[in-house]
Each structure stands twice: as structure tokens, then as C-alpha cells.
Amino acid sequence: xxxxxxxxxxxxxxxxxxxxxxxxxxxxxxxGRVGYLADEPAALVAYLAQRLGKPxxxxxxxxxxxxxxxxxxxxATERQLIRLQCYEGLxxxxxxxxxxxxKQLLRIQVESGGEGSDDAASWEAVHGDIFSEEFLLARPLxxxxxxxxxxxxxxxxxxxxxxEFEAMLxxxxxxxxxxxxxxxxxxxxSHPIVVLTSNNSRELTEALKRRxxxxxxxxxxxxxxxxxxxxxxxxxxxxxxxxxxxxxxxxRQLDLKKPPSIAESIDWARALLLLxxxxxxxxxxxxxxxxxxxHRSDMDLVAERVGMKLGGAQxxxxxxx
Amino acid sequence: xxxxPPGLAARLVSFCEDLRSEGVAIGTSEILDAFEALDTxxxxxxxxxxxxxxxxxxxxxxxxxxxxxxxxxxxxxxxESEALGRGIxxxxxxxGGERLDLDELRESIRQAIAQGRDGEMRDLARxxxxxxxxRGEGSGVIGVDVQRIRRSLGLQAQGxxxxxxxxxxEREQINRFERHLRRELERALIERTEKLPPSRPLAELxxxxxxxxxxxxxxxxxxxxxxxxxxxxxxxxxxxRRRSAAVDVxxxxxxxxxxxxxxxxxxxxxxxxxxxxxxxxxxxSTSVTSASVFFLSxxxxxxxxxxxxxxxxxxxxxxxxxxxxxxxxxxxxxxxxIGREGGVADVSGYTDYGxxxxxxLEQIVDDLGPRSTVIVLGDARTNGREPxxxxxxxxxxxxxxxxxxxxxxxxYWNYGxxxxxxxxxxxxxxFECWTTRHLEDFVNVVAGGTxxxxxA
Numbered sequence: 001x002x003x004x005x006x007x008x009x010x011x012x013x014x015x016x017x018x019x020x021x022x023x024x025x026x027x028x029x030x031x032g033r034v035g036y037l038a039d040e041p042a043a044l045v046a047y048l049a050q051r052l053g054k055p056x057x058x059x060x061x062x063x064x065x066x067x068x069x070x071x072x073x074x075x076a077t078e079r080q081l082i083r084l085q086c087y088e089g090l091x092x093x094x095x096x097x098x099x100x101x102x103k104q105l106l107r108i109q110v111e112s113g114g115e116g117s118d119d120a121a122s123w124e125a126v127h128g129d130i131f132s133e134e135f136l137l138a139r140p141l142x143x144x145x146x147x148x149x150x151x152x153x154x155x156x157x158x159x160x161x162x163x164e165f166e167a168m169l170x171x172x173x174x175x176x177x178x179x180x181x182x183x184x185x186x187x188x189x190s191h192p193i194v195v196l197t198s199n200n201s202r203e204l205t206e207a208l209k210r211r212x213x214x215x216x217x218x219x220x221x222x223x224x225x226x227x228x229x230x231x232x233x234x235x236x237x238x239x240x241x242x243x244x245x246x247x248x249x250x251x252r253q254l255d256l257k258k259p260p261s262i263a264e265s266i267d268w269a270r271a272l273l274l275l276x277x278x279x280x281x282x283x284x285x286x287x288x289x290x291x292x293x294x295h296r297s298d299m300d301l302v303a304e305r306v307g308m309k310l311g312g313a314q315x316x317x318x319x320x321x
Numbered sequence: 322x323x324x325x326p327p328g329l330a331a332r333l334v335s336f337c338e339d340l341r342s343e344g345v346a347i348g349t350s351e352i353l354d355a356f357e358a359l360d361t362x363x364x365x366x367x368x369x370x371x372x373x374x375x376x377x378x379x380x381x382x383x384x385x386x387x388x389x390x391x392x393x394x395x396x397x398x399x400x401e402s403e404a405l406g407r408g409i410x411x412x413x414x415x416x417g418g419e420r421l422d423l424d425e426l427r428e429s430i431r432q433a434i435a436q437g438r439d440g441e442m443r444d445l446a447r448x449x450x451x452x453x454x455x456r457g458e459g460s461g462v463i464g465v466d467v468q469r470i471r472r473s474l475g476l477q478a479q480g481x482x483x484x485x486x487x488x489x490x491e492r493e494q495i496n497r498f499e500r501h502l503r504r505e506l507e508r509a510l511i512e513r514t515e516k517l518p519p520s521r522p523l524a525e526l527x528x529x530x531x532x533x534x535x536x537x538x539x540x541x542x543x544x545x546x547x548x549x550x551x552x553x554x555x556x557x558x559x560x561x562r563r564r565s566a567a568v569d570v571x572x573x574x575x576x577x578x579x580x581x582x583x584x585x586x587x588x589x590x591x592x593x594x595x596x597x598x599x600x601x602x603x604x605x606s607t608s609v610t611s612a613s614v615f616f617l618s619x620x621x622x623x624x625x626x627x628x629x630x631x632x633x634x635x636x637x638x639x640x641x642x643x644x645x646x647x648x649x650x651x652x653x654x655x656x657x658x659i660g661r662e663g664g665v666a667d668v669s670g671y672t673d674y675g676x677x678x679x680x681x682l683e684q685i686v687d688d689l690g691p692r693s694t695v696i697v698l699g700d701a702r703t704n705g706r707e708p709x710x711x712x713x714x715x716x717x718x719x720x721x722x723x724x725x726x727x728x729x730x731x732x733y734w735n736y737g738x739x740x741x742x743x744x745x746x747x748x749x750x751x752f753e754c755w756t757t758r759h760l761e762d763f764v765n766v767v768a769g770g771t772x773x774x775x776x777a
Contacts, residue, residue, distance in 0.1 A: 040369075040372060048377075102574075108582050209381070216382050
């Protein structure tokens with residue numbers, strides 16, 4: 001890993017792909033053009049990921065745009081996005097590859113139907129045959145490795161899987177290859193950008209972290225979130241946008257089961273636009289609160305703490321969830 | 322690597338050494354990555370440099386925090402020692418200190434802090450030091466001086482008496498200004514004494530994540546989420562497959578390939594893992610006051626994660642608080658309500674474990690079964706009363722598993738009126754537990770522990 005990449009290895013940050021120019025600000029602008037406002041650290045790590053060809057591990061609370069970062073990267077670099085959604089019990093048959101046993105069976109039957117089964121040579125032929133690429137079902141990881149054009153591989157919510165699965169990923173992440181016992185080693189034809197996301201619900205293994213660049217994404221500052229909201233809901237009035245984002249920040253301060261995500265601030269902004277609201281008083285807040293708060297108990301808490309603070313005279317009268 | 326200025330490589334390695342000595346796990350491969358990454362960013366840009374280094378060597382939020390602290394300290398010291406070596410000093414650094422109006426200064430500092438402009442804060446910190454030094458109050462001890470300056474500037478965080486109509490400042494913002502003050506005072510000290518103070522390891526307090534009840538709660542919640550996952554899938558592998566009747570067609574067919582398409586071996590679908598029923602008993606007496614907040618937060622977190630959970634608090638008698646937890650969200654309200662209406666505010670306030678077992682057994686004896694898990698949070702101090710270990714034994718026999726979390730260090734168990742040994746014998750396992758770290762250990766043991774999988 002230490003020495004500069006050998007000539008045979010695919011070059012990181014393939015120059016032939018129309019992608020962002022070679023600088024941090026370039027990456028930032030490219031991401032901005034496809035609707036993702038990255039902050040400095042995110043842009044830098046995205047840049048490093050392309051230059052060094054290393055996977056990126058993105059951690060942070062739910063709803064801060066971890067998955068979106070990968071999608072934006074794929075749009076910005078015009079690469080295909082291959083997504084592997086992780087869940088408990090995900091195994092290699094679903095993530096790497098699987099033999100298409102139905103087809104294999106069919107093949108065997110065709111063979112035995114055609115001639116007598118006494119022919120040893122034909123057995124050899126079938127045997128070699130049914131373990132060839134024709135009978136291989138590629139799953140996301142193999143897809144990403146075998147793709148002829150470079151892709152962006154998103155391994156989402158890696159913390160949902162178990163440690164065994166992480167261990168299996170190591171080969172893919174560090175050497176960009178997959179060993180299939182019957183076929184041999186499949187090496188990457190192009191160098192994918194790999195993004196792993198984690199909600200930090202469990203500690204990932206050292207071995208996995210060692211192979212990745214690390215990025216911690218947090219909820220954005222008021223200013224940046226305002227930019228994001230206004231990028232996605234351009235018609236919204238600046239004053240209203242600021243008010244909205246400030247309220248969302250206030251809500252995040254509370255100890256909620258599920259704090260509102262950035263996507264939800266955007267949804268809320270769009271909803272306010274639809275309703276034609278020009279100010280965010282407590283009446284409007286009460287009516288539209290369900291867009292950002294999605295738990296019964298959270299709603300009570302938010303209504304009590306935040307609803308009060310918002311001006312707008314008669315709150316108790318007609319509101320109430 | 323060749324693009325890096327000479328001397329930087331050695332500095333980086335020694336910086337990584339520092340990080341290692343603070344417990345950040347950095348392997349050689351990470352250092353090499355860092356070099357590779359630094360090659361691709363302009364190393365003269367402090368922010369890029371820091372981020373690139375951070376992304377390659379600090380692989381968790383905690384590590385990142387240590388990294389930030391050390392980065393500041395290390396390169397600050399490096400720069401200062403270089404300056405000392407070459408005899409560079411700042412002349413007339415406190416120019417203008419004499420004609421400063423303290424009120425005006427206070428106002429502009431307030432503004433700079435509120436807007437979070439770093440450069441300005443640094444300049445203002447110098448001015449504040451100058452103005453302050455003029456009044457001859459400097460003690461020479463940096464920590465003391467920082468606090469004195471801060472007080473004389475009237476900087477206070479939100480909540481603690483926002484005077485008049487001045488907008489209150491966030492604590493975090495004030496801390497940033499304090500860091501600038503500290504830095505500037507250090508710089509002045511180094512220049513005065515012409516030597517670097519010895520570098521010390523980070524104080525435990527500094528490196529811990531900023532703690533507030535809410536964040537402790539978050540840590541507890543995380544540990545409990547793990548516990549939930551582990552309990553839910555525990556014994557999955559051992560239990561299913563063989564005994565259950567449903568044949569898994571897909572896996573059977575796959576297996577049949579080895580025998581030329583003849584399904585010789587049947588594969589079964591795995592059985593669903595157990596849905597644990599959990600009973601938590603939590604001691605809230607005075608002897609565990611300090612731990613009971615922690616315990617209640619554990620309970621709180623457990624309630625968020627498990628549906629089949631019944632919780633009890635006890636001192637002298639036992640009282641079920643399941644619905645308080647189900648109705649209330651806010652942790653503070655919960656602890657208040659438990660104190661008020663939990664029905665445990667007893668005459669003596671002394672724990673009576675024996676009686677608690679008797680009552681517990683009576684209340685739930687019909688519900689306890691091999692699928693139940695009983696978790697006791699308590700110090701096993703009976704205040705000299707009858708421990709009724711045999712009743713506890715009956716509870717543990719009926720329940721599938723019993724865990725005991727004791728807020729005292731193992732060393733103190735069985736001293737004085739603690740009868741831990743009498744109970745521990747009957748538990749599946751007992752743990753010391755007063756921090757989230759212990760809680761995580763508990764989770765790990767539960768997860769990996771073969772003896773904990775049901776004996777049936």
C-alpha cells in the first residue's frame with residue numbers, strides 16, 4: 001500500500017472521466033453544481049478519495065446527507081451509482097455474487113439427457129462449464145468491481161451488518177478484487193469511488209477503519225443549511241428560510257427520538273411555499289410541524305417547547321395536535 | 322512525498338507519536354496514507370492540511386477530538402520553539418493597551434464572539450490581556466488569568482443571569498474565546514521565560530466529549546441499542562436450522578449441486594430468534610444515589626428499545642414504573658415523577674432486598690418463564706436485613722437468564738452489609754457497572770458469552 005501504485009493498477013481519479021478538476025475547490029464547485037453544498041472537510045475528503053483511490057467512511061447522525069454525498073459524487077463525476085443497502089443478516093450471496101443454481105441444474109440436465117451419463121469426458125466438460133461466468137449472478141459489489149466504466153459504490157449503513165460481513169469487505173476495499181474459489185480472482189477493471197456510511201450505532205472494526213478515510217458529518221450551521229434549503233426550494237423568501245432553519249435548529253437542540261433531517265427542512269420549506277405561508281407563527285407551525293417531527297411523544301415536546309417561543313397570538317385556541 | 326518541505330516528515334511522525342501516546346490507534350499504514358494525502362493538498366493551507374491529516378489518522382469522533390486538541394498544541398509548540406530558536410519575538414505586542422476603554426472592549430469582544438470571527442477574537446484577546454495586565458492583576462498562572470479576564474469582561478453563558486438586554490452567548494462560543502486567551506497568554510509566557518513549558522498529557526476532562534446530561538444519555542442509548550441487537554439475535558446460529566421443520570428450498574437446491582442435482586441433504590430455514598421479555602429492577606435508595614441517575618437513564622434507554630419490558634424501582638418495597646416510562650419522554654420529568662409517585666418513598670429509605678424479592682415474585686411469578694431475562698441494578702446492600710437469597714434463587718430459576726449490574730467496584734462487594742456473594746451465585750452473571758464503558762462491556766459479554774445462551 002505504501003509504494004506508488006504499480007503501472008498495472010487502475011489509476012485513481014481516472015483523467016479520462018469528465019470530472020471535477022484537481023483541487024479541493026474544484027470538487028466543491030462540482031458538487032455544488034449537482035445540488036450538494038459540501039463544507040470544507042467533506043469536499044476535501046471527497047477530493048482525497050478520488051486522488052488516493054481510498055474508500056471513505058462517512059459517519060454522523062441520521063439525515064445529514066451522508067447517502068446524498070455519494071449520490072452527488074456520482075452525479076458530479078458522471079459515474080454510475082451502485083448501491084448496497086446493508087441490513088442485519090446480509091450475506092455474501094446478496095452482496096458479492098451467487099451461482100445461478102437453476103441454470104446450472106438445467107445445464108446438467110441437458111447434458112445428461114443428450115448422451116449417456118457414462119462418458120467421463122463429458123462430465124469434465126460440464127463440471128468446468130457450470131462454474132463459469134455465464135452462471136454467475138453478480139451482486140452489487142461484484143458489479144462495482146467488474147464494471148468497465150468507473151463507478152461510485154455506495155455501501156449504505158454498514159453499521160447494520162455484523163462484523164463478519166465487514167471482514168468480508170476488506171478484500172474488496174483494500175485490493176479492489178474479489179476471490180471466487182471456482183473462478184479465481186476478479187480484479188477491478190476500473191477504480192471505483194467507494195463511500196461507506198454509518199449511523200454510528202455500533203463501533204466498526206479497526207481493520208475496516210484502517211482502510212478508509214474518515215469523515216464526520218454533522219448537522220450544518222444555520223447559514224449553510226439556509227443555503228441548502230434555498231437551493232432546493234428557490235422560491236422561498238430569504239427571511240422565511242432563515243426563520244425556518246432557526247426553528248429546525250431549535251428543535252434539534254431538544255432531546256428527541258428522531259431529530260429533523262436536512263431533507264425534512266427542505267420538505268418543510270416546500271410545504272410552506274405550497275401553503276403560501278409568508279411567516280412562521282405558532283399557528284402555521286402547529287399545522288405543519290408533522291413534516292419535521294415524526295413521533296407522537298416528540299410532537300408533544302416540540303409543541304410545548306418550540307411552539308411557545310414562536311410569536312403569533314392565539315396558540316392554544318385552535319391548534320393542538 | 323518529495324513535495325513536502327524538509328523536516329515536515331519528521332514532525333508528522335512525531336506528531337503521530339504524540340497521538341499514539343494519547344491512545345489514538347495509528348498504524349504505519351495510516352501514517353503512509355497521511356503522507357500520500359498531504360501530497361495532494363497544498364500544505365500551506367492550514368485548514369486543508371488539518372483536514373487531510375485528520376481524515377487519514379483520526380477514525381472516530383473521539384479520536385478526532387483528541388486530534389484537534391493535539392494538533393493545536395503540537396503545531397503551536399513547534400512554531401514557538403522554532404521562534405525561540407531563531408530569537409524571533411514580537412515587539413510592542415500590547416501596543417494600545419493604555420488608551421483602551423474597557424466597556425468598549427467588552428462590547429466588541431461580545432460581538433466578535435457572537436459572530437464567531439476567529440481572527441478578530443485573537444486580536445481582541447490580546448487587547449484584553451493588555452488592558453488586564455495594565456491593571457496589574459496578572460497572577461502568572463494561565464488558568465487563573467483566563468478566568469479573571471473572563472470575569473472582568475462579564476462573559477457568561479446562557480442561563481446564568483443574562484444581565485439586561487445583552488444577548489446571551491453560547492457556552493461553546495465563549496470557550497472558543499477562552500482558547501484564544503489561553504493561547505495568547507501562553508505565547509506571552511513563552512516569550513518572557515524564553516523556554517517552552519513541559520508538554521503534558523491531555524487532561525481526562527479535556528479529551529472526553531463535551532458532557533451534558535443529554536449526551537451521557539446518548540451514550541447510554543447507544544450501548545443499549547447494541548444490547549438490543551445482541552439480545553435479539555443471540556443464539557440465532559445455534560438455535561435454528563436443525564430442529565425446525567420448514568425446508569429452505571433455495572438452500573437445499575444449492576446444496577444439491579454438490580451431489581449433481583440430487584438433493585441429498587435437506588437444509589432448513591432458520592428459526593426466528595427469541596423476542597426477549599425483560600424485567601428490570603432498579604434500586605433507587607440513598608446508598609446508590611449517585612448511580613441511580615445513571616441507572617434510570619439506562620432504564621430510559623431500555624424502554625426506547627424493547628417493547629416487552631417491564632421496569633420496577635425499589636427501595637424498601639417494589640413499585641412498577643413501566644407506564645411512567647411509556648408515557649413520558651423527557652428524562653427529567655421521569656425522574657421527578659418516579660420520586661413523587663413511584664410509591665417507593667418509604668418510611669426508612671433503606672433498601673430491603675429480601676422484601677423486594679418476595680414482592681417481585683408475588684407480582685410476576687406467573688409471567689416469568691424461560692424466555693424472560695431479569696436485570697437487577699443495585700448494590701446488594703441490605704442494611705442488615707434478611708437477604709432472602711432463597712427467594713431470589715427461585716426467581717432466577719424461573720427466569721431464563723438473570724444479570725446483576727452493581728454500581729460498586731468489585732473490590733467493595735461483600736464488605737459491610739453487601740451480600741453480593743449470596744445473590745451472585747444465582748445470577749447468570751454479575752457485573753460492576755457505573756459508566757457507559759461498563760455498560761458496553763456488559764453488552765459485549767452478553768453478546769459473546771456462550772454460557773449465556775439458554776441452557777435448554
